[in-house]
Amino acid sequence: MKGRTLSKVLCYIILAVILLFLLFPIYWMLATSFKTNMEAYMYPPTFFPNETTVDAYISLFTVNNQFFVYYINNFIVSGITAIICTLFAVFTGYALARFHFKWTVIMSGILLSTQMFPIVSRMISLYSLMSKVHLINTMPGLILAISAAQLPFCAMLMSSFFASVPKELEEAAYVDGAGRGTILFKIITPLVKPGMLAVGIYAFLMTWDDYLHAATLIQTDGLRTLSIGIALRYLGELS
């Protein structure tokens, strides 16, 4: 019994330490945002703002309202990418999990290896390629490029979900005369909804985080996404 309580206490300590590590920086950012400029640069730092000010937020809404454009763009790009990735991942994942022909094997090889290629090395060629088809500096272009980068992992993930659906189910439906489309969309897909959700969330967040694609492929401020917007405003040499 004594060992039980001890391990319980240990559990809570581990939990507390790790959560502190994960959450404190966020608190710190929030606290800083409410400080005046001079207090923010004070040492030793203050744990609670002495003098609370919402100036930073006021200027966010008034002077720097460009941020909302970045936010909205980021949502649009991430949302559409997530939808495209999920949709294509369903096709690809299903094909990879169900059929074992030569090209499905080749395809899974391709998908696996594409993940290992650094983005930097693709950027130059990607740029000239995309400008040839007039996709540069457009949101569809950005979305397609990021989708291509996210799709491999999404498809692999999706195929692991399809693999867990028993094949008999499908065969029974086929014998009953259901078409392939019906089988995939009406029978199998509903069974992997959690998987689709996972893939969608993954694609959304990875896109949300994208930096290099947006930095290279977008030049108009109105189309920028959040990471770049932040870099632009806070990492500038001038400001």
Add this chain to the structure above:
Amino acid sequence: MRKLNSKNRGDRIYSFCLLIPAFLLALFFILIPIVDSVIKSFQDFKVKNIISGKPGVWNNFANYIKLFASNALGNAVVNTFVFVVFVIVFQFVLGMALALVLNSNIKGARFFRSIMMTPWVVPTVISALIWMWLFQPQYGLVKYLVSLVTFGKVTEFAMLNQPDSALTGVGIAALWKQIPLMTLLLLAGLQNVPDDIQEAAMIDGASKTRRFFSITMPYMASVIKIAVSMSIIENFKQFPLFWTMTGGGPDGATTNLAILSYREAFVSMNLGSGAAVTTIWMLLMIITVGIYNKCFRTYDMT
């Protein structure tokens, strides 16, 4: 019999069609650019070639020779591997600890699970900024905490400014951002471990550690494999954190392969040389992941 044949043929066409969209995307946005970049790594290809549209010229491995002649490449390879190993070891240990705690029936596990995910949704560039702010050498919080903990002995603590500690500093920021996802994946794996086997082992008197290593871990093997390989790939490729936090400095201490290739290609404007770095980098990555998979396969069998 005929029906089966036609089904088989149908399957072929069907699977082919299903793969087309993903294949086209991968072809145009990944494969062609990659092949293009490997070709360029053997050429004298500078920015002026892009602008004037002149093709690059074969230059007898000059890009590679130059790279191997400088110390930069070896340094970048070492930094990359040290970073990957550091991040993965800590990420796995801490992630596993957190997952085990959250999986035991402690109060509020559900709540903790959702709030711990916050760092994951913070974009990398912003997490870099947050940590730069914490590590700031003059008025940063970490400096203050270090001087408190050491009772004022260490008053000048600047994580990102010292060649010895800068890589750790970036690693901490990476851990902060990545632990939540690792925990989430491991937690999903833990839930796959059947309770009855655990209970049976408990009744047999197996110790906690014993149960963890001989029941929990094997059941989680596939999840661990995926989670760790994802993490290897992600940290091997890590660019924005380094670029934002240190730019590769001080004194080259945080120049990894991503930074080196970016510098060669876009700062030196020597795309051929940058492509040579990424080609070496790709090879290293493929070898690493290959070895990793091989090790894991043997582990699976035991």
Add this chain to the structure above:
Amino acid sequence: MKKILVLLLSLLTAMSLFAGGSAEKAESEQVTIKVANYAVLEQGYIPFWEGVKEGFEAKYPNYKIEWVTAPYGEIVNQVINMAGGGDRVDVIFSESSWVPGFEDAGLAAPVDEVLSADFIKDIYPSVLADFEINGKAYGVPLYVTPFVLYYNKDLFAQAGLDPNTPPTTYDEMLKYAEKLSQLKDKNGNKVYAFGQTTASVAISGTALTAMVFNFGGEVLDANGNLSCDNEGFRQAFETLALLDEMGYNPQNAKLKDLRNLFALGQLAMYYDQSWGFNGVSSINPDAKNFTASAAPLKGGNGSGESLMSAHCFVLVDNGEAHNKAVDAFVQYVISADTLSDYLANVTPAYPATYSMEGMEGVANNPILKGAANSVANVKHQVTVPALNDLNLELTTLAQAVTVSNKSVDQAIAEFKKAAALKLQ
């Protein structure tokens, strides 16, 4: 199956339509010039550049400006990628150190091919010479600055030093620094005596080059070859090592960090471009009360020469119609009407043309006054395409002798090897 294919096809068509629609615009007799400008979005500079666009378009109804933007660190890359894709901007708002790269890339056009001769004559020849590559200038300066010494008059007074006699040599500075480094700010924090940027960004390399010039040394010889076996070069880095050893210089600091420290009264003296004061006053609006400037220090056998930096326009030749518009744009911006208020209040700097000489806001600017003569005491550096790289290698050298505690000899030897490879 058919349904899926139809769906896919229509999706693709819709996307390409969307893309085509946004990319192509109806051409009229209007000329739209694309200006790549990282500053358009940086807080504090937005009103100025928006004013420029508005004013220019009002004055020339046939011309329009389209900003092409990217973060400071990404803009060069961006412009080059665009050109590679066949989309060439017309004007780039640039650092002077980026110019050789643009020339080497074949993007920059000689300014005399685009601008009218009268206007070029108005620019100080010595300033324009800094932009010359093989005898032709590839950039038009908006305004210029050497690296000047900013110092905090209040801290000088507290240390018992005369706030009106700043140091003139490195030896004097070290004596001052001894006293200044004893000070604490009002929260009991250390006061750094002297700031020189050494972080891994190209601009820090420019600042280090200026410091080498202070000592009468050089980094490149007249033919653009690496030349670091001179006394001045060595002395500059020995001084950096000494400053670091004494704890006078904040380690591995970016200019931005130095500006913050200076604004907070934790840094007594530091080198910056004159427009760095904008950063200082954005942190602490009261900074103008204690800030003064002085000429760069003399070291060794040097005469305290510095390096001129400028914000400039790089021009791209996109045909007659565009060139005319660019000419109008450049002349509109580089004029007393447009710049006087900006130079006086937003970006303290010195004008680059005869017609702006003695401009009210600059001549009487209390912040700039102390260093006014140093504009004439600058050394010309040959431009090489790998300038950015060289600058980064210089910062690595500075970090080697400071945070890495390597000996100056070893560090310089490593620098020579690395820089030689870059300059090949």
